[in-house]
Amino acid sequence: MFTDLLYLLRRNGLKVSLTEWMALMEGLHKGLHSASFTGLYHLCRCLLVKSEADFDAFDRTFLEYFKDVPFQQEVSQELLDWLDRPDVLTDYANWDEIQALKNMGFSEEEIERMLRERMAEQTEEHNGGSYWVGTHGMSMFGNSGLSPKGIRVGGQSMYRRAFRVAGERKFRDFRRDNTLDTRQFQVALRHLRQFSGLVDLPPTEFDVDRTIQDTASNGGVLKVRYKRPRENTVKVLLLMDSGGSMDYYAQLCSALFQAVSKSGHFKDLRVYYFHNCPYGRLYHAPTLLSRDSIPTDWVLSNLPGDYKLILVGDAQMAPYELMGGYYGRGERAGGPQCGMDWLRLLKGRFRHTVWLNPSARPDWGEYWSQTYDRIAKEFPMFPLTVDGLEEGMKKLLAR
Amino acid sequence: MxxxxxxxxxxxxxxxxxxxxxxxxxxxxxxxxxxxxxxxxxxxxxxxxxxxxxxxxxxxxxxxxxxxxxxxxxxxxxxxxxxxxxxxxxxxxxxxxxxxxxxxxxxxxxxxxxxxxxxxxxxxxxxxxxxxxxxxxxxxxxxxxxxxxxxxxxxxxxxxxxxxxxxxxxxxxxxxxxAFPDRELMEEIVRVHYPDIDERLLAQVLEAFYKIRQLPQIKKKPSTSEIVDWIQALQHGGVDVRRIVKEVPYLGVLLKKNEDMDVLRRQWR
Missing domain, CATH: 3.40.50.300 (P-loop containing nucleotide triphosphate hydrolases)
Incomplete structure (x- = not known):
């Protein structure tokens, strides 16, 4: 029964195994779905999904399989952002009797077809009108509107007149590819500690438990045991891009900073800031004041190479800011000539380096992606998300 | 079974x-x-x-x-x-x-x-x-x-x-x-703890509570146990119901972090 669903779930990236599938069959056999559709949904979700991060994918797959929900077009995130206006309408200024009657006249099929057309055409935010997908208007699409009939898209139910809800995905926030909050950052950063227990050190610490254990099983003749020290040896150098195009990600970066500084399990942690690309000086604060800075050379010569270097930045700047001599030329002859040279110096000094990028690779025009691609070629680059950070931490610990 | x-x-x-x-x-x-x-x-x-x-x-x-x-x-x-x-x-x-x-x-x-x-x-x-x-x-x-x-x-x-x-x-x-309880479920939960709670107090408390939870800058969001404690504090202190949403008395019961309190003071209204 439903064997296709198993394969559909697996195709959509849910790791459902035979163990879980057999449990589901047993559950169905015992009537745990209580012969209802909702019951079946809950039974399937309980047994097949093992993380709230997968609820969203499961919901979509389940709906796809049981084509009970006729409207299934993917609603773009952009559109949902336009529609996210929780303010309540206080007057009914947009109410239009004629439009209301007209809207009543459309059949549900027609309204669905029209919404598909609108979603393909619409390029900007519209509110208070009667045609586009928007809020607070007479349109049949969107939310918080006054139309007596329509399809709710995004937002919260306000006047409860919609006959269908498109794109409502309750668990979207839990998706793992979402950018994350402080707590999730901390969890990901823990990887740096867990793996550090694997560091090879000579066994020097007296192991009380095993000494007693082995002495006892040896009939009371003393047997001394030593163990490897469990101290965390990870030292971290964090360099963060600040200002300019990074302002969009200020909250995200501050969350990362808090998580790193709160983690407290590193042997040492140094944080410096730069703008666009590290040049001759690194700054102590994101405000980038030159009186509050140190020469990059100092970092290069004073911090040993076993510091794990984490660079955070969008890697998007004007090409001359990376390759040109105006910004990057150092004071020494034969020293670094441009931003890229500084980056290579850092990379050469610190063996374990990753670049975390809060922004995706720009695909609209070559100008901004040039520096992105060049930097991605030099440094292993990971997105600043739960998965990306985890991958990055693993990369830092790989030998 | x-x-x-x-x-x-x-x-x-x-x-x-x-x-x-x-x-x-x-x-x-x-x-x-x-x-x-x-x-x-x-x-x-x-x-x-x-x-x-x-x-x-x-x-x-x-x-x-x-x-x-x-x-x-x-x-x-x-x-x-x-x-x-x-x-x-x-x-x-x-x-x-x-x-x-x-x-x-x-x-x-x-x-x-x-x-x-x-x-x-x-x-x-x-x-x-x-x-x-x-x-x-x-x-x-x-x-x-x-x-x-x-x-x-x-x-x-x-x-x-x-x-x-x-x-x-x-x-x-x-x-x-x-999932975190929605308003209706929370109302039910509060009633289990305080069967004879004043209706106006409950409505005001819930409104303030969910408004605070919605602020994205709050680091440690108040949870069920905090709302239950808060109601007790409010009842004990005999606070005027109309002041609850406006002034959020006994804020320390709801928010446990200094940063969060600062955020609320700046953001409120």
Whole structure:
């Protein structure tokens, strides 16, 4: 029964195994779905999904399989952002009797077809009108509107007149590819500690438990045991891009900073800031004041190479800011000539380096992606998300 | 098989009830995840109470090992006893003490076993319990005894998602995520705690509470236990109902971080 669903779930990236599938069959056999559709949904979700991060994918797959929900077009995130206006309408200024009657006249099929057309055409935010997908208007699409009939898209139910809800995905926030909050950052950063227990050190610490254990099983003749020290040896150098195009990600970066500084399990942690690309000086604060800075050379010569270097930045700047001599030329002859040279110096000094990028690779025009691609070629680059950070931490610990 | 339908002191959502019953019928551990303060631990107590069974709680700490839950062989005590010629040193059984899991297995009646905050322990911890939870038995090599469950205990596991649990372990569990209660459910929960609460007070409290939770800058969002405490503080202090949303008296009960309080002072209104 439903064997296709198993394969559909697996195709959509849910790791459902035979163990879980057999449990589901047993559950169905015992009537745990209580012969209802909702019951079946809950039974399937309980047994097949093992993380709230997968609820969203499961919901979509389940709906796809049981084509009970006729409207299934993917609603773009952009559109949902336009529609996210929780303010309540206080007057009914947009109410239009004629439009209301007209809207009543459309059949549900027609309204669905029209919404598909609108979603393909619409390029900007519209509110208070009667045609586009928007809020607070007479349109049949969107939310918080006054139309007596329509399809709710995004937002919260306000006047409860919609006959269908498109794109409502309750668990979207839990998706793992979402950018994350402080707590999730901390969890990901823990990887740096867990793996550090694997560091090879000579066994020097007296192991009380095993000494007693082995002495006892040896009939009371003393047997001394030593163990490897469990101290965390990870030292971290964090360099963060600040200002300019990074302002969009200020909250995200501050969350990362808090998580790193709160983690407290590193042997040492140094944080410096730069703008666009590290040049001759690194700054102590994101405000980038030159009186509050140190020469990059100092970092290069004073911090040993076993510091794990984490660079955070969008890697998007004007090409001359990376390759040109105006910004990057150092004071020494034969020293670094441009931003890229500084980056290579850092990379050469610190063996374990990753670049975390809060922004995706720009695909609209070559100008901004040039520096992105060049930097991605030099440094292993990971997105600043739960998965990306985890991958990055693993990369830092790989030998 | 008795069904769990929620209890006097515990308001469970329909989904949670279903998950709990599925886990009991299929005899699989029920894994509960959710934000702190959504009543994960309370659930086990409520199930035990509703079914009239004994509840055995195994609190997991960062140093807990799987072995601790099965049994502990007190070698040191035995060594000590042997040196001073104590009685019964030959009897190893005397020095084997059953852990919480062992206790649940040997219980005379079916018991509810709560493994609380499993994610606190080492990463490998859940894997070490696979066999025991699957077969409901374990072997004590020192005495050659096999402890087998008389009655399969109902196992409830809670996790705060601090660590990822291994796949092999997850495959054997029934999973439920306790989402944060919405307004209607929260109203019901508050009524369970304060059956004769003033209607206007309740409405104002809920409005302020959800407004605060919605502020994205708040780091530690107030949870169910905080709203319950807050209501008590408000009732005790005899605060004018109209002031609640505007001024949020006794803010310290709701928000536990300095930054959060500053955020609220700046953002309010």
């Amino acid at each position: 008795k069904e769990f339908r929620g209890s006097q002191n515990y308001v469970a959502s329909e989904e949670l009830l279903r998950a709990a019953n599925i886990a009991m019928v299929l005899q699989k551990p029920l894994l509960i995840k959710g934000e702190p303060g959504t009543g994960k631990t309370m659930l086990a107590e409520a199930i035990a109470q509703a079914l009239g069974k004994e509840l055995i709680i195994w609190n997991i700490k960062s140093t807990t090992k799987a072995q601790d839950g099965l049994y502990v062989y007190d070698v040191v005590q035995r060594l000590y006893d042997s040196q001073f010629g104590g009685q019964g040193v030959d009897d190893i059984e005397k020095y084997v003490k059953l852990g919480k899991l062992g206790e649940a297995f040997t219980s005379q009646e079916q018991a509810i076993l709560l493994i609380d905050e499993i994610d606190k322990a080492d990463l490998e911890f859940p894997n070490d319990l696979l066999w025991e939870l699957d077969r409901m038995e374990f072997h004590i090599p020192e005495t050659g005894r096999t402890v087998k469950a008389r009655h399969r205990p109902v196992v409830i596991i809670t996790s705060n998602a601090e660590k990822e649990l291994p796949d092999a372990f997850l495959r054997r569990c029934v999973f439920h995520y306790i």
